[in-house]
Amino acid sequence: MYMDLGVYREKKMNRAYKQSCEAQKGFTLIELMVVVAIMGILAGLSFAGLQGAVKNHRVEGAANNLAAFMERVAALASSRSETLCIALSGTATLNVYAKCSVEEGEEVDGTKQPDQLVTDEDNLVDSFTLESPMTFVTTSCDNLCPSGDNSCGNWLDVGKGIFVPKLGLSAAPISGYVCAVYSDNTSFAAAYKSKSNNKLLAYTSIEGDAWEEE
Numbered sequence: 425m426y427m428d429l430g431v432y433r434e435k436k437m438n439r440a441y442k443q444s445c446e447a448q449k450g451f452t453l454i455e456l457m458v459v460v461a462i463m464g465i466l467a468g469l470s471f472a473g474l475q476g477a478v479k480n481h482r483v484e485g486a487a488n489n490l491a492a493f494m495e496r497v498a499a500l501a502s503s504r505s506e507t508l509c510i511a512l513s514g515t516a517t518l519n520v521y522a523k524c525s526v527e528e529g530e531e532v533d534g535t536k537q538p539d540q541l542v543t544d545e546d547n548l549v550d551s552f553t554l555e556s557p558m559t560f561v562t563t564s565c566d567n568l569c570p571s572g573d574n575s576c577g578n579w580l581d582v583g584k585g586i587f588v589p590k591l592g593l594s595a596a597p598i599s600g601y602v603c604a605v606y607s608d609n610t611s612f613a614a615a616y617k618s619k620s621n622n623k624l625l626a627y628t629s630i631e632g633d634a635w636e637e638e
Contacts, residue, residue, distance in 0.1 A: 479606055480630060486558045486604050487613035487626035487638050493518070493552040494602060494615040494624045500550065501587040501595035508549065508595075510585035510602070511541055515559040518602070519543075520550040526583040539582045557607035565603035568616050568627065568635055575599050575619070594622045601627075 497520050501508045509524035521543040529537030554560065562580050569576035576599040579585030585602070587595040594617070601616040612629045626638040 479608070479611060482555065482558060483606055483611045483613045483628050483630060484626075484638055486554055487615070487628045490552070490554075490602060490604065490613060491615035491624045491626035491638075494596065494617075497550065497587055498595040498624070502589045504549075505589050507589070508587045509541060509543065510579060510587075511543055512560055512562075512580050513551070516554040516556070518552045518560065519548055522547045522549050524586075526586075541582045554604055558604045558613065559607075561603050561605045561612075564605065565601060565612055565614055565629075568601050568603070568614055569599070570618070573599055573619060576601070578603065594624075596624060 497508060497510065500520070504522070506522050507524070509521050511519050511521060511524075513519045523544065524547070525542045527540045527542050529539050531537070560580060562578050565578065575597070577584050579597060579600050579602050584597060584600060586597065589595050596617050599617055599619045601614045603612055603614040605612050608631075610631045614627045614629075614635075615624050616627050617624045627635045628638060629635045
C-alpha cells in the first residue's frame, strides 16, 4: 500500500514541528541559574526574617520572665520577713540567698579592695536561669536609669541587689534593674524598678533601639 507523497511530507513536517516544540519545553542553563539565584535570595531573606523573629521572642520572653522573678523575690522577702540578696552564678543563673551580708573591702597598700557579698549555699532559697543565648550583664544598661537618680543601678553590683521587707511597699531596692543581653550584644532585656513605681516592669531594647516597656 502506497502513501501519497504529499501526505507523507505533511506528516513528516508535523512530526518535526512537534519534536521541535517538545525540545523547546526545557530550560536553558542560564534560565536555571537565574531561577536558582532568585530562590537563594528569597531563602536568605526568609531565614533573616526568621532569625529576627526568634531573637525578638527570646529577648521579650527574657524580660517578662526576669521581671516576674524579681517580683517573686520581693514577695518572698516580705513573706519571710527576711532580707534576701541576689547574686550571679556563672553567666546565666541568678541565685537568691537569705542571711547574706556585704563585707567591706580592706585597704591594701593604700588601695581599697572591692566589697564582697557573703553568702552560704545552705541559705540558697531560689534561683532563676535565662534561656540560651541570653546572659546577664553588669554594664551596657545604665541608660535605663533616669538622670539624677543616684539610687538607681545594676542590682548585680555588690551591695545593690538587697531586698529588705518594708510594710506596704515592695521589698525591692527603691530603684534599679537587672539586665541581660542576647548573644549578638545589641539586644537587651531588663527588669526595672523606678522610684515612682512600686512594681518591677519588663523592658527591652532591640538592636540599639530605645528602651520599651513590655
